[in-house]
Structure formats: structure tokens, C-alpha cells
Amino acid sequence: MRESSGVRHTRILAVVRSRGEVRLSELAEEMEVSVITIRRDVEALAREGKLRRGHGVIRPVVPAQRAEAAHEPPGGTVAIVVPERHAYLYETMNGAREVLEAAGLRVALHIAPQAPGTERPLVERALADGAKGLLIAPQWRSAAAEQGDDGWLSAVATTVPVVLMERRPQAGSALHAVDSICSDHWYGMHLAVDHLAGLGHRRILLASRDDSPTARALRVAFAGIAAARGDIEDWDVVRSAPDATPDGLSGPPVDLAARLRDRGATAAVLHGDVDALVLVQQLADAGLKVPQDCSVVAYDDVVAALGSTPLTAVAPPKAEVGRAAAELLLRRFTHGQAPGVARGYRVELLPELKVRGSAQPL
Missing domain, CATH: 3.40.50.2300 (Response regulator)
Structure with a gap:
């Protein structure tokens, strides 16, 4: 499915903020669009003052460390990690963003490439940059991949509040007690x-x-x-x-x-x-x-x-899952519930059927 320009702009800014400098050709290949399309997106973002253009490269407006300090709201920063090219989870992410920004928190979006093990370095970087909480939808292409993330991600949940979005950990795993919001x-x-x-x-x-x-x-x-x-x-x-x-x-x-x-x-x-x-x-x-x-x-x-x-x-309920995950994270912040100590929440929201006529009586 072809992404909207708004989604591409969000992904471009996330990549630039996390890497510091990116070549246009590399960005076009990663996002599977033409260099012309990426150049047009970059020009629009540059006009808005959101990034700087160079000869074939783009850079943050200011170095990442200073940018964090300059724009850090009183409530702090929450990291959101979702897979790339996943429109379903982008709706979930946007639902979470609305709640967090309304609460005065800054959202740091990290897009995980479609390859094994890509979430962990993004999470570690986000924590090093001072993120006070994490909303994450790991890719988990296989059950083995989920098991591989079990140890390090559950360890993260003992240091900052973590809520899994649209993911239900395996019963008895270390992540079983970590907060999660999922569709039924x-x-x-x-x-x-x-x-x-x-x-x-x-x-x-x-x-x-x-x-x-x-x-x-x-x-x-x-x-x-x-x-x-x-x-x-x-x-x-x-x-x-x-x-x-x-x-x-x-x-x-x-x-x-x-x-x-x-x-x-x-x-x-x-x-x-x-x-x-x-x-x-x-x-x-x-x-x-x-x-x-x-x-x-x-x-x-x-x-x-x-x-x-x-x-x-x-x-x-894609956006509702994101909103509920963000609200649960805010509850952790507000009530001072220590991650890994307080009782965890496993919430399921019900889908609905949209009838449009592609099925008829036999």
C-alpha cells in the first residue's frame, strides 16, 4: 500500500533524529520510493524548518542531544517503537501520540526496519536519550523471535514503564506480567x-x-x-x-x-x-x-x-489500542507505580464488523 506524504514525513524525521545524517538515496531505497519523491518530501520539511538540506544528505535542524534539551517538555519524553511499512500499527501509534502530547509529553518515534533484532538498539538509544517510558509493538515475525526478545525487553520493563501494543506475550514468559493492550x-x-x-x-x-x-x-x-x-x-x-x-x-x-x-x-x-x-x-x-x-x-x-x-x-480498534496504551502509561507515571513491582494489566478491546456488501447469501 502506498504511504501518504504525512506518514513518510513522520518516518523521515524519525530517521534523521535517530541517525543525525542520512543520504537521500539511502532514504529512498529504505522507504521504497523514488529519489524524486524523497527530495520533494525533504523540501517540504525544510520549508517548515524541521530539517536541513545538504548536497545529497539531510540533517537535523540542531544536533540531536541539544535538540532534546531545547524541546524537552516538563512531562518528559516517551519512546514509541513500531515496525516500518505497517499502516495498521501507524494508526495505533497515532492514537497513542494524541494522548501523550495532550498530557504534555514529547513523543520520540522510532521506526524498526524489517529485520531481526532491530528493536533492541532503538530502545537502548531511546533510554540513553532519557525516555521515561516505552510503548512498543515488536515485529515478532515468529514465535522464536518473540522468545529472543523476552529477556532484554522484560529487563527494560524493570527500569521504565513499558506497554506492549497489539501484542500478547506468551503465557509463562518473562513478558507475561508486562502491561499490554491488544485487540481481541x-x-x-x-x-x-x-x-x-x-x-x-x-x-x-x-x-x-x-x-x-x-x-x-x-x-x-x-x-x-x-x-x-x-x-x-x-x-x-x-x-x-x-x-x-x-x-x-x-x-x-x-x-x-x-x-x-x-x-x-x-x-x-x-x-x-x-x-x-x-x-x-x-x-x-x-x-x-x-x-x-x-x-x-x-x-x-x-x-x-x-x-x-x-x-x-x-x-x-487500532487507534483505541494506542490511546489505551498511552493512558495506561500515564497511569504508571501519575500514581508512581514502580515497573516490575505493581500488578500488570492485560487488556483486550473488541473489534467490530463493517458490512459493505462483499458477502452475500448463498
Whole structure:
């Protein structure tokens, strides 16, 4: 999905503040846009006085250390760490930012590249710069990656308040007691399956990613829900995109139309939105129309409504998760609850179903 200029500007400023100096060509490659686009963004930010332009490079307006001191509000700074190119979590981050800035706190945004181990140095840098709290959505492409972060991240939570956003730590792990705010993805999948079953569909596929905690939760939820319902005759789970794997390696192309025909399925739940729109186009290319030949419910609702066929979608409370995480962090600050000592909070917020007509009665 193409990012808006506002999102790119936020990412550019975050990179410049964390690195001090960045080449335009490197920034364009990292953000997967043209140098012309990056140059246009940089010119706009320079006119606003937010950064300095050089010969092929951009720099902060002032050195990072002095900038922190000059702009540090009375409430201090909170670090927010989210993965790059993740529009879903950008909505969560913006929800948190609204609450924190309204409370007089400065937000230091750190964008983690899509590679293993990238969050830890960002968090360590943020703490060294004086961050008094941390909101983080680790990538955790695999269960092993989550286990690898368990030790150091739980140790951070003993020094400053930490709230995990859209992440539910594994039971019994060191992070189990760390504050976390998450969507109830089991309930979201229940909404999707119940909607399709209510329209008379008895054979349903899930086309899902397999490279995030949300994806893993959705796969487990779908299998459990479909197997437990007496009105579902057959179900299956396929990967939604060739690169949607825990190791990031591309697998064989996804042929959803063939799988639907093989299983006699009449409906599908598609995760996430961008993959859903691609798969709907693939169905059309294979001669299957949505919803006439296949009913579809998307999961995420970031851009599901923008397809040529607006997709009915499960909408997790993305911004609300961020706001709740920020409010919980403020509670830690306000009441002086020592991290690692006070009772932790594990909060789940319910998604909702947005009906747009991509599913019809069988």
C-alpha cells in the first residue's frame, strides 16, 4: 500500500533524529520510493524548518542531544517503537501520540526496519536519550523471535514503564506480567465466520499471513472456531501472500481461486487488507466475481473499503489500542507505580464488523 506524504514525513524525521545524517538515496531505497519523491518530501520539511538540506544528505535542524534539551517538555519524553511499512500499527501509534502530547509529553518515534533484532538498539538509544517510558509493538515475525526478545525487553520493563501494543506475550514468559493492550482477535475472527455462516456459507477458507503475532492468533482462532461450529462443513487455511512467512522468504504463488474450487468453498476470510485486495483481483482474473461467486470478509480494515469492490471487513480498534496504551502509561507515571513491582494489566478491546456488501447469501 502506498504511504501518504504525512506518514513518510513522520518516518523521515524519525530517521534523521535517530541517525543525525542520512543520504537521500539511502532514504529512498529504505522507504521504497523514488529519489524524486524523497527530495520533494525533504523540501517540504525544510520549508517548515524541521530539517536541513545538504548536497545529497539531510540533517537535523540542531544536533540531536541539544535538540532534546531545547524541546524537552516538563512531562518528559516517551519512546514509541513500531515496525516500518505497517499502516495498521501507524494508526495505533497515532492514537497513542494524541494522548501523550495532550498530557504534555514529547513523543520520540522510532521506526524498526524489517529485520531481526532491530528493536533492541532503538530502545537502548531511546533510554540513553532519557525516555521515561516505552510503548512498543515488536515485529515478532515468529514465535522464536518473540522468545529472543523476552529477556532484554522484560529487563527494560524493570527500569521504565513499558506497554506492549497489539501484542500478547506468551503465557509463562518473562513478558507475561508486562502491561499490554491488544485487540481481541479471537472475537474478530468470530465476527467474520459468524457473518459468513449466517449468510448460509458452509465451506470457508482463511487466507492469512503467517508473519506476525496477529496472523498467528487469527490462524489459531479460525481453526478452533470453524472446527467447533456444527454448521461449517469444511474449512482450510492458506497463506495470503508468497512472502507472508515467518522467515520472510518468498514461497510459491498463492492460487486462491484453485483452492476455492478444490474445496468447493463459497467464502473466504482474507488477512490483511492489501493482500485481500490483491487476492480479490486474482479471483477476478480467474473468472470468480466477488461476491457473486465468492463472498469475502477482509481482516484489518485499513484500506478494505477502497477496493473496486468495497470489502466487508473486521476492524480491530487500532487507534483505541494506542490511546489505551498511552493512558495506561500515564497511569504508571501519575500514581508512581514502580515497573516490575505493581500488578500488570492485560487488556483486550473488541473489534467490530463493517458490512459493505462483499458477502452475500448463498
